[in-house]
Every structure is written in structure tokens, then in C-alpha cells.
Amino acid sequence: MAVNLASPTPDDLLAVPGVTLAAAAAGIKKWTRNDVLLVQLAPGARVAGVFTQNAFAAAPVQLCRQHLRQTHDIRALVVNAGNANCGTGAAGLKAARSTCEAVATLLACDATQVLPFSTGVILEHLPAEKIVAVLPDAAARLDGSPQAWDQAAQAIMTTDTIHKAASKKIELNGTAVHITGMAKGVGMLEPNMATMLAYLATDAAIAPALLQTLVKEVADASFNRVTVDGDTSTNDSFLLIATGQTAVAEIVSADDARFPALRAALIDVAADLAQRIARDGEGATKFVTINVTGASTVEEAHSVAKKIANSPLVKTALFASDPNLGRVLMAVGNALPALDTSKVNIWFADVLVVENGGRAGSYREEDGQRVLAPAEISMRVDLARGTAQTTVWTCDFSYDYVKINAEYRT
């Protein structure tokens, strides 16, 4: 059960000129749902990505990095769910490459202009031939409609209970610019540069060098702020696509007057998707926003927020709606062993619970219970040693987290 999260409908989504999509059912696991996604990008589209920092980067992640080093002129993406193609060695690379080659033949481009993505079980051989077999049909149905985006977001799910996509339209110099993104991910999820799989496309034109800076900036403000269980996936990939299909001239520099509005809109959609991931976290019954202020650096704020967000003791207390203040204190103190604790203040929603490192004099247990009861919870930790701050989104830790992960492969 995702927390306060409904499926998007095609009405919520916008077409992005220059992007067409088609989903297909390859039967990678024993299921009949769509599990393959083909995306075509019109000539001129520019693409930049960020990928997992896990040493066991999956074969498709390795190929994505290799292809993006060779060209920014990407023409297609091929995505499969049900198998991560990770820890599969040379055979895994060959399997991923064969899907790129099949797409290249169908869409008349080079295999290096195709980026492959996989998500699912690790250490099992990818049945690439099943993917290749459904590609011709998918290529014949490529479509840029909101319906196609909606089906695409469904095809990339694994244990997600709800598919995740969002859109936004802004005007740059009087011209409409469209942004649509989709993401999947519910567990093995503490993105380190990106989430499991996320794609964000705009029809604005953005120069390759700027796009590469921008994709990191957007990831840091969105997917890198989510954690479900502190386990970074081997397949994390986040791609930013700029098709350049509007009348608006290419943006080449961050100093361009149009850039701030575009960046803000991209971050908006990415953060929306990132929050959807936390809301659909495995077994989640609570959506939790953790704000850390008064830090020396953003990295420091982030380390404190993540330590709270990933603490099994904090997460199980949140599941119980139990204002167990001590566990939050414990997590803060673990993140920063040299912290001057006498200045630390902590709020649950608007209730001051810890003041100057101790229980707030004004705090009453029933106030803590009241603000932790809803499905949407927030807390703020002020470290009082600087001006940097961050916000991290996470979920609680329930019986269902254990159930889902104890039974995942069966």
C-alpha cells in the first residue's frame, strides 16, 4: 500500500515532442504483463545520465556509460523489468549488447546510439532473445501520446505497487516547453547518484555539456534525497533527455536567462517522482520528510538526515506512530560523533520535542503521538552549527517490508 499515492492517468501526463514509446510483454518472469519498454528519440535529442556507484554495476549500466562516452546522439532506450543483468560477466554484456543491436537494426541507427536498462533479480542470466523477439512489434507501435507514457511507466515496474510518472508545462520566452518523467523503485533503494530507473524528458534544447551538469544537479535535488532501506542498487540509472523539438533556441550556459526556470521545473518533476518512490517504499505505511538545518555543510546535513532515515529503530518506531525521541537522538549522535549536542533542537511536525540536546520542557507525549499519527510525517533537526540544510524523503519499516523481502524471489 503506497502512502497517499494514486496511479497517474494519461490525463496527468503530457507528450514530449521528439519522444515516442511502446511497451511489450516478453515474459521475462512468469508473468503476462508488459515488461519491456522501447523508447525512440528524434534526431537532435541530447541525453545525459548518472548511474549507480555500486562496484557491481550491472551490464546495462556499463554499456550506458560506454555508449554515452562515445556519443550524446542517443536515438533509443531499451528497458526490461524482471532481471537486472548484474553479476553476469561477459555473457551479460553480450546479452545487453544484443538488445541494443536489435534496436539499432529496427530503428536504423548505430548500436552505440541505444542505451539499455535492466531491473529485477541480480545474478541471473538475462534471456535477451525474449526481448529481441518482441522488439519488432514494439517498434511498429511507437507512439508519443500520454497513453504511451502511462503504459511505459507500468512496463518498467518490479515490486512497485503503483506506476510513477509526472508532467509539467512551462513557458520560456512565450514558447511552451514540456517535461514528462517516469521512475520505478521501491526497495534496494538509497540512490547514490540516481534512483533505480528514472527518465526525465523535455522538448527544450540543452547543450550536451550543460545537460551533463544539469543531470547531476537534478539528481541531487530529487532522487539522491530518497532512501527506503539504505541499500544502493546495482542498476540505478537516471537519464535526462532534451529533444530540442520546440522553437526555443538551445540553452548552452547556466547563465542563460531561461535556464533557472527550466532547471526549477525539471527539479520539480524529478522531486515529485522521487517522493512517489518513498511513498511506494516496500511495506510503507508512512511517508516521512526529514529536514536537517543548521549544518556546517550540505554533506553533513545529508549524512544526519540519512542516518535518521535509515535507522531500523527510528523506522519501526514511526511504523508504530511512537514518538520515541531517543532513537532520533541516537541516530543524530551516530552521524556526527563530535557534535556539540547541547545546541541540538528537534521538532516532530511543529512540536518541539528536543531542546538544547535534552527533552523539551514544553513537550507532552500526547502532542508527539498526535503529530506522528497521520500517514504523512515530518521532522526537523537543527544542529545550530552552520547554515547548510537538506531534506530527505523516506518511509517507515513495517511487517510488510520483511514479508515482501523474505518472499521476493519465490
Added chain:
Amino acid sequence: MAVNLASPTPDDLLAVPGVTLAAAAAGIKKWTRNDVLLVQLAPGARVAGVFTQNAFAAAPVQLCRQHLRQTHDIRALVVNAGNANCGTGAAGLKAARSTCEAVATLLACDATQVLPFSTGVILEHLPAEKIVAVLPDAAARLDGSPQAWDQAAQAIMTTDTIHKAASKKIELNGTAVHITGMAKGVGMLEPNMATMLAYLATDAAIAPALLQTLVKEVADASFNRVTVDGDTSTNDSFLLIATGQTAVAEIVSADDARFPALRAALIDVAADLAQRIARDGEGATKFVTINVTGASTVEEAHSVAKKIANSPLVKTALFASDPNLGRVLMAVGNALPALDTSKVNIWFADVLVVENGGRAGSYREEDGQRVLAPAEISMRVDLARGTAQTTVWTCDFSYDYVKINAEYRT
């Protein structure tokens, strides 16, 4: 339910001349069990300790550090369960100091010669007057028998299901030397210098400077190798006591010919206690030994072992006895992002499951299921990049972990 762990009986324990103990029931929580422990050390005993690295070190931890800076001539310990006296500011320090002063008056020593310890809920005021009230009776019952050690180990429990104590006798130059230790801890447990509360006493004589080196060495080889949930407590304390009550002359240097045997015996008992903690980890159904070999440094081996041991995905798979190899791979890759994965081998018990970074050709799923079925599980990860190694003990992550921690305060 602790994994393959029975309560010790007095028959399993040895008296340590120079140490007398008495437990008492102060009613710190709404319970009638013993929750206070008084320990007296004979004049001449030497004491060294290691304590939590958490910035929110509890008031008793702060006092322990202060007293040990002033003197090694410690005469008494006073321990309570049910309240951690942490995040309690000046009032907490005053409360802890008042228990030391009460003990000092009863045992005719200085308050700085008393070390206080607390374990339980964080951020709640310690009712020191309840402890002080039961101390005269406890002081009148001080006793060095194995029965007294057994009762002492029970008095310091919180959510432990089984009390933890162990003994060993060795001979040094023909003279019997006794070692007895006790520990408590089941959750908020990834000791960083020590476990929640652990005490190890010997009647050997060890010079203060050597004792201080030794306590760190013993902690690194025992309590620092245990993790239940990756959350380091605010009250972790491990104390090594050498009463010097045998005919054996004081050991002042690590070069002393008698030292290796004594150190090995102390580590033996401490590691036994540490393993009992993992076996009694909150909700544990499996006791898991993780051995990492072929590392560049011990720290590197430790970081890999801890990443595996603390991964919620690995722990829930172990709960299900599911040989989900990919999750172990994921954890290894997260610990060392720059690892050359092509040389990594992984065994579950004696079954090679990952070879050269990929699924072992000889691996059959039923072999993985067979070796993960028992309550005692082991795995080995060989990184093939050096000669350093380590072993870490942990437990799995079950429904009961969530249940226990969602309901702890109620």
C-alpha cells in the same frame, strides 16, 4: 527466541577473587525484577574501559570517562536497567553522580572511585532516588559466588531474552587465573568501541597502561564484531577489570611471556559473550557468521562484512533461508565502489556461489537452500586484493524485529 543459546547456570560460572556483586529491585520501570546491580572491587583492582562514540553519550558514560581520567583505582560499579539516563543534561549528570555518592558512602571510598552505568529508554529522567534507596540492602549482600554473577547478569537485561555470562580458567606459571564476564544487549546494537554493557573481570594483575591497550584489543576482537541493526547505542560501555588477587606477579608489558595466553583467554570469553548478543538479537531466528578475506586492510574487510551484516535486504533473505546471492553482491559493491569485481568469490558455508564476480558455474540453487536452512549460517567473501581478513557476527531480520521495536515503549 535466541538462536541456539541457553541461559548460563551458576555451574557455568567462576568466582573472580576481588569481585563481589549484588542485584536489587528498584522498580525503575513497572516491573518487579531486579534492575540494579552493585559491584564492589577489592583494593588494588585496576579497571579500563571503552565507551560509545555516539555524540549523545549518556550521563553515566560521561561520568565513567571523567572518573577513569582521575583514577584507575576503581572500587565499585553501579548499574541500572530500564532507563538510559541519556539526553538528560545537567539533571542527568546530577542523578548519576548521586548514585555514585551513595555507593561511595556505603563502601567507604570516594565518589570518583565509582563508575555508573545505565541502559534502557533514552531521553527520560532517571529516578536516582529509587536506585539510592535499594543500595544499602545490596551493599549488605555483596557476594563473590557464581550465583551472584548469574543474578548480576540477569539484573542488567532490558529486552534480552536470555542473560549472558561466561567464564574461563587458565594457568599462568602454574597459578590458576579466573576470567568471568557478563554482557547485555539485543538491539540498537552496532558497538563502536564496545557493546551496550559488558564487563570482563580477571584476578590476574595487569598494569594500568597495558590494561588500557588491552581493553581496546579485546573489544576489537569481540564486541566490535557484532551488529544487530547498525544502530550504535548512546550507552555502550565495556569494562575490563583486573583484580590482581592471585599469586601471579603483575603483568606490565605486552612482551611478558604470560601475556599472550591471558590475552587469548580474555578474547575467548569476550567473543563468547559477543556471539551470545548476536544470538539473542531482537527477533533473531538465525545466527550468522560473516568472514571477509583477501582485503587490503582489516578496516576494509570490516566495512564489507558490516555492509552485508546490516543490509535489510540480506537480513530478510536470511530470515527466509533464501539464497538470494544478488543481495550479498550488492552489499559488497556498495561497501567498496572501486572494487575489481571480477576476482570476487563468495561461499555460503562450503558452497561456492559466486565465482569471479558472477554466479558460480557449479552452483545449484538446492545447495544454497540446504546450507541456509539451519539456524547457524556462515558465509565467506574473498576480495582477492590483499591478505587482511575479519569475522563479524550478526542475526537475521524477522517479523519479530519489527514487532519488538514497534512496541518497545508500550
